[in-house]
Amino acid sequence: MAKLTVEDLPLEGKKVLMRVDFNVPIKDGVVGDDNRIVAALPTIKYVIDHGGRAILFSHLGRIKKEEDKPGLSLRPVAERLSNLLNKPVTFVPVTEGKQLEDAIDNMKNGDVLLVQNTRYEDVKDGEYVKRESGNDPELGKYWASLGDVFVNDAFGTAHRKHASNVGIATNMPGKAAAGYLMEKEIKFLGDAVDNPERPFVAILGGAKVSDKIGVIDNLLDKADKIIIGGGMAYTFYAAKGIKVGNSLVEKDKIDVAKQILDKAGDKLVLPIDNVVADKFNNDADTKVVEGDIDDGWMALDVGPKSVEEFKNVLKDAKTVVWNGPMGVFEMPNFAKGTLEIGKFLGTLTDATTIVGGGDSTAAVKELGVADKLTHISTGGGASLTYLEGNELPGIAAISDK
Incomplete structure (x- = not known):
């Protein structure tokens, strides 16, 4: 990889600033899904096992007013991380100032500290100022001053130019590296897009063409x-x-869709039948139709013939990238197409299979085939930006080897 990785950095006795992605669901002070915390463990463990002092930064949710802050504290994450690491994690309930600086100064080699939600910086004195999410240069400089080296392991925010990723990295030239998770994302998505083993098949779903035009x-x-x-x-x-x-049709994107169809030739594979319903409801009346869909009916999932056609396209694939559901996945009666595709991907043992996006990821986990896939991306928006061929600011800011 052309970028520095955590293994390239001196860690013994160093204050290692780490951007992680702990943007996890929290209800009643308890972490609901700890997958993103678990995903960061290899890099955290490497740092502390090599004598580094791990100082972790993450955002959680969106903070636009003071009242948002109490419900979006990272304290429950510190408790969960402590359980997973089986060692104490110091939680500092502020994002700057003497309390934070003293806590960092008191760290010993192998210690772990979690800083309060970086987006607390987006609201100051009741004003929505976006210091973190707007990459305030003074904030990035301040956070960088707290450590000796920087490790970015938050691929999920790599498409965003924030003070806690780009800001810190910019102020630590030659000392900003990718963590294991970031390195893995760059490798799998990069190889899939730029150097795929063929046949290379992309599966794109979701509600709107406008979200995926760049990717297509x-x-x-x-x-x-x-x-x-x-x-x-x-x-x-x-x-x-x-x-x-x-x-669902985006009328203002029909001309764009025509242009894509003209350019694509036989590369684009559309559903040949659909499960249609008389209303947008899990308990609606349904039927399977091929071709035209009558007025009063709406397509909410791909049909059985489409699923077989998609499997036929996929069966010989050597590289598969999947982003987005095949139907209204959140309704059980219209989740079958998505689940069938997920199940089939689990059988492609000779292919590199990469899944990104919330519903696609949820489908493969629900089916229990996640461990049969090559890679599950931790970043929905970031993986889409990557698939569009665009530069991700969070990756660009990491130091070159």
Whole structure:
């Protein structure tokens, strides 16, 4: 890898600033899903096992007013992390000042400290000032002054230019490295997009074409086939002159969809049948239709023939990237297409299989096939930005080897 990694840094006795992604669900003061915390453990353990003093930074949720702060404290995360590491984690309830500086000065080699939610800095004296999320230069400089080296292991925020990732890295030239998770994301997504083993098949779902135009455009030149599912498929239907009934369509993107279809030729694989419903409800009346969708009916999942067609396209693939559900995954009656694709990916033992995006990730975990896949990306927005072929500020700011 062209970027410095954590193994390139001197760690013994060093104050190691680490940007992690602990943006996890918390309810009643308890962490609901600790996957992102677990994902950061290898890098944290490497730092403390090599005598470093791990000073962790993360955001949690969005803070736009003072009243948002109490419910978005990272204290429950510190408690969960302490359990996972089986050692004390010092939680500092502030993001700057003497209390934080003293706590860092009192650390010993192998200690772990978690700083309060970096987005507390977005509100000062009741004003929404976006010091963290706006990459305030003074804040990045201050945080950088607290440590000796910097490790960015938060791929989930790599597409954002924040003080806690880009700001710190910019102020530590030659001393900013990627953690193991970041390194893994760069490797798998980078290889998939820039140097895939073929056939390379991309599966794109979700509600809106507008969210994925950049990805489709970039991948048309790189992928052998692009499977389209989810609500975005029906904007393509409309572009082809197929009746869509009450299905979700972005009317202002029909011309864009036509241009993509013209450019794609036979690379784009659309659903050939759909599960349609008479209302947007899990208990709606449903039927499977091929071709035109009548007025009063809306497509909420791909149909069984589509699933078989998609499997046929995927069966010989050597690289697969999947982002976005095939239907309204949150409703059990319209989750089958997504789950079937997830299950099938788990059988592709000779392929590199990469999954990103909340619903796709939830599907493979629900099916218990997550461990059969090559890589599950921790960053929805970041992985999409990467798939669009765009530079991620958080990665660009990491020092080159």
